[in-house]
Structures are given as structure tokens and as C-alpha cells.
Amino acid sequence: MATVEPLLLAGEKILPGEQATIDVPVAQLHTHAELTMPVQVIRGKREGPRLFISAAIHGDELNGIEIIRRLQQNRALSRLRGTLITIPIVNVHGVINHSRYLPDRRDLNRSFPGSDRGSLANRLANLFMNEIVANATHGIDLHTGAIHRSNLPQLRINTDDPEAERLATAFGVPVVVHSDLRDGSLRQAASEMGVPMLLYEAGEALRFGELEIRAGVRGILNVMRELEMLPKSRARNREPFKPLVASSSSWVRAPESGVFRAFTQLGKQVKKGEMLGMVGSPFGENEVSVVAHTSGIIIGKTSLPLINEGDALFHIARFDLLKGVAASVEVFTEVLNEDNSDTPYDEPPII
Numbered sequence: 191m192a193t194v195e196p197l198l199l200a201g202e203k204i205l206p207g208e209q210a211t212i213d214v215p216v217a218q219l220h221t222h223a224e225l226t227m228p229v230q231v232i233r234g235k236r237e238g239p240r241l242f243i244s245a246a247i248h249g250d251e252l253n254g255i256e257i258i259r260r261l262q263q264n265r266a267l268s269r270l271r272g273t274l275i276t277i278p279i280v281n282v283h284g285v286i287n288h289s290r291y292l293p294d295r296r297d298l299n300r301s302f303p304g305s306d307r308g309s310l311a312n313r314l315a316n317l318f319m320n321e322i323v324a325n326a327t328h329g330i331d332l333h334t335g336a337i338h339r340s341n342l343p344q345l346r347i348n349t350d351d352p353e354a355e356r357l358a359t360a361f362g363v364p365v366v367v368h369s370d371l372r373d374g375s376l377r378q379a380a381s382e383m384g385v386p387m388l389l390y391e392a393g394e395a396l397r398f399g400e401l402e403i404r405a406g407v408r409g410i411l412n413v414m415r416e417l418e419m420l421p422k423s424r425a426r427n428r429e430p431f432k433p434l435v436a437s438s439s440s441w442v443r444a445p446e447s448g449v450f451r452a453f454t455q456l457g458k459q460v461k462k463g464e465m466l467g468m469v470g471s472p473f474g475e476n477e478v479s480v481v482a483h484t485s486g487i488i489i490g491k492t493s494l495p496l497i498n499e500g501d502a503l504f505h506i507a508r509f510d511l512l513k514g515v516a517a518s519v520e521v522f523t524e525v526l527n528e529d530n531s532d533t534p535y536d537e538p539p540i541i
Contacts, residue, residue, distance in 0.1 A: 197240075197273060199231060199321055204273075207235040214321055216282060216314060225283070227314075229322070230262065230276045238272025239417045242322050243410060245277065245332040247299050247376065249284015249291070250395040254332025256540070257406035264532065266411065272419045275322060281314070288396060290336070300372070302379035315379075323380050328357070328417065329387040330410060331376055334402075335394050338494035339502070342456040342487075342519070343392040343405040348377070349435060353386040358433060360416035361388060361409035364518040365489055366433040367507055388413070394493060400540045401526050408532045434515050436507035439489065444469060444501040445478050451495065454488060454504070457523065459516035461485045466504055469497065484508055487515050 196203035200214045213226035243261065245254025258278040261267075267274065279285050283292050291297055296311035304315025323329065335341040345361055346369035347354040358366050369389070371378040380387045390409065392402035414420045444450065452467040454460060460482045470477035480503055490505030497503070509515055530539070 197231065197233060197325055199229065199275075199325060204231045204233055206233050206237065208233055214317065216317065217310065227277065227282055227317075228279060232267060232270060232274045232276075234270035234272055234419070236271045238419055239328055240273040240275065240326045241414065241417065241419065242275040242277065242326040242329045243332065244280050244318075244322070244329070244376070246279045246281055246285050247331065248297075248333065248395070249281040249287065249289050250337060251290070251332075251334040252285075252396060253334050253393045253399060253402050253406065254390075255279060255285075256398055256403050257332055257410070260403065260407045260532075261410055264407070264411065266420050269421055270419060272417070273325075274414075274419070275326060277318075277322060280318060283310075290395070297374075299376055300374035302374055302376050303382070315376075318376075319379060319383070323376075323383055323385055326380075326385055328353075328413075329376075329380055329385055330413065331387060331389050332406060333389060333391050334397075334399075335391070335490055337395040339490060339492050340394040340399075340456060341391045341505075342489045343390070343402055343522075344489055344507075345409075345433065346377075346389040346391060347387075348381070351381070351386055354388060357386065357388055357413050357416060360412045361390070362412050362433070363390075363405060363409060364433055364515065364522045365436060365487065365507060367436045367439055367489070398540045401523065403540070404526045404530065404532065405522075408526075411532055434509055434511075434518065436486075436489075437510050439486075439505060439507040440484065441490075441502040442466060442480060442483055442504040442506060444497045444499055444503055445480065447498045448476075448478075449495055450480070450492070450497045450503065452491060452503070454491075456488050456491060457516065457519040458488050459486070459512065460488060460506065480504070482506060485512060487512075487519065 209232040301311035301315040304312040344365040349368045393399035448469040467480040486506040486508040
């Protein structure tokens with residue numbers, strides 16, 4: 191009989207049927223206190239894929255922390271096949287300081303694969319690659335929009351990767367955006383190691399969004415079912431939304447500085463030349479229209495009414511076939527608002 195190899199993470203061994211919470215040493219604080227990255231590993235009794243779920247690579251992007259908390263409490267995990275590795279807070283420094291960045295102002299998601307002798311960001315990236323990605327076969331990285339900017343639930347993938355495309359279809363959000371692999375990103379480094387990844391974007395920095403959290407939990411469970419890590423759901427109306435892939439996307443920027451009033455919202459279909467908002471002085475003088483430069487769907491928008499010339503205001507995704515996208519987004523939102531079946535415990539929604 192073949193010997194089952196233990197999963198080795200930060201020097202700890204986890205065998206099939208076991209679970210462990212591991213504090214992976216990251217660095218010391220100025221006070222000499224040890225700073226650790228919390229990781230939970232759940233191994234099913236049967237071998238299967240090894241999926242990692244990471245959140246808060248940017249320390250002010252918090253929805254993923256709550257997504258992972260709810261995922262961990264889902265009863266379906268009692269029937270897990272394979273291994274689930276969750277890292278709710280990757281950038282511990284950033285979360286402590288409510289900051290996107292590390293203390294040296296470096297962006298962790300531009301520092302992969304890192305090195306063990308570089309900056310703090312490089313060292314943390316190297317640690318993550320060696321301890322997490324090297325132990326995984328697939329990955330999902332959870333993000334939100336930047337500060338004062340909200341994103342419609344969406345996936346960013348490299349559509350040239352058939353495995354990522356298969357999992358994106360299973361995840362079940364209405365919009366998928368093709369995104370080239372960026373130098374220094376976790377997606378690029380994982381891809382070079384042969385680990386396909388999805389990047390989930392939803393909501394706003396430093397805020398929880400109930401709909402975005404529900405969409406994330408549901409999407410991860412759908413991916414786990416697609417990978418046969420979990421049995422298929424018996425719930426009715428559980429066919430995942432078939433995503434429409436945006437051919438490209440771009441931002442509408444502020445024509446001048448002033449007070450901004452938005453007239454459209456996330457998920458809405460807009461036409462080229464349509465007025466999306468107004469910018470003017472506090473006295474209502476010299477008002478200038480903000481106009482859509484292309485037709486598409488609003489997948490991101492600023493939530494800050496005080497803007498400077500050139501600020502990003504609306505993110506528009508373009509589709510080869512636009513018809514039906516807005517309706518799909520609307521139905522998706524209605525279903526999530528009504529159906530909380532992926533949160534099987536008695537807990538009120540976040541308001």
C-alpha cells in the first residue's frame with residue numbers, strides 16, 4: 191500500500207483527514223514581537239487538488255477576509271476531497287496599518303516571486319511562494335477596488351489559460367475581464383510554477399460589502415465543486431452564471447477638478463457619448479459633463495465626490511456582444527440578495 195505523503199508547511203506536517211492552523215513567521219516588529227501570517231490547512235481523507243485562497247495581499251482590501259471566514263464555516267467542507275489552504279491576511283503589516291502597502295511603501299503584488307535577501311516585500315513574496323503556492327495545484331486571490339473605489343463582482347484571468355477559463359466559468363459571476371499577467375504579480379509567479387489562478391475583484395477598500403462577500407463564497411464553492419473537491423450541490427437554481435468575457439476595459443477620467451456627482455452605478459450598461467455625471471465648483475459654476483468614451487458595462491467607479499483632474503471615475507468593460515450583459519448582472523444581483531444558501535448558519539447579513 192502506497193504511503194501518503196504529509197503536506198509540509200512551515201515545518202508542520204498535515205496528513206489526510208487532519209486540519210491545522212499554522213502561524214507562519216514573517217518578520218519581527220520594532221518591539222521585537224514576532225509577526226506571523228495565519229494559515230489554515232484542511233485536508234480531506236481522500237487525495238485531490240490542493241487549492242489555496244488568499245486575501246489581503248493589499249492590506250486595505252478586506253472583503254476577502256470575511257469570505258474566507260464564511261467559507262471555513264461551511265458544512266460542505268466536512269466532505270472535502272483534497273486540500274484547502276486559506277490565508278485570510280497575507281499582508282499582515284498592511285492590515286494592521288489599514289494600508290494597501292507594506293511599511294516600505296512597496297506593493298506586495300508587484301514583488302513576486304521575491305527573494306530571501308531582498309526588501310521586506312520580496313521576502314514576504316518569496317515566503318508565500320515557497321510555503322503556499324509550492325503546496326498548491328490551483329489558487330484564488332481575493333481583492334477589492336482601491337480606496338474610495340468600488341468594483342462590480344468580476345474575475346480577472348488570462349483567457350489564454352484554458353484551466354483558468356474553465357474555473358472562471360464555474361465561479362459564476364457575470365463579468366470576466368481578460369487581464370494580461372503583470373510582472374511581479376502573484377498570478378504571474380504562480381503561472382510560471384504551473385498553478386492556474388483566478389483573481390476575484392469585488393467591492394471597496396476598507397469596507398465590507400454583503401453582496402460581494404456572498405458572491406465570493408458562492409464562487410469559491412462552485413470552483414471546488416468543479417474541481418471535484420466537493421460534491422455537486424443539490425440546491426435548486428444553482429446553475430452558475432455563464433460569464434461574458436470583456437474584450438477590453440478602460441477608465442473614464444475627470445475632465446477637471448471639482449465636486450463630482452455620479453448619475454450611473456455599477457453594473458449599468460452605457461452608450462458612447464452618454465452623460466455619466468457632472469463636475470463643477472461648490473457654487474454650481476463651470477459645470478462639465480463626464481461622458482462615456484465607449485459603450486459597455488460599468489464595472490468600477492469612484493465613491494469620492496471630491497476629485498482632481500485626471501482622476502479615474504468610471505471603469506467601463508467593452509464586450510463584442512453587449513446585448514444581455516446588463517440583464518445578467520441584474521439577475522445575478524437579485525439572486526444573491528434573495529439566496530443565502532451558501533451561508534448555512536444563522537447569522538444576519540452585514541449592513
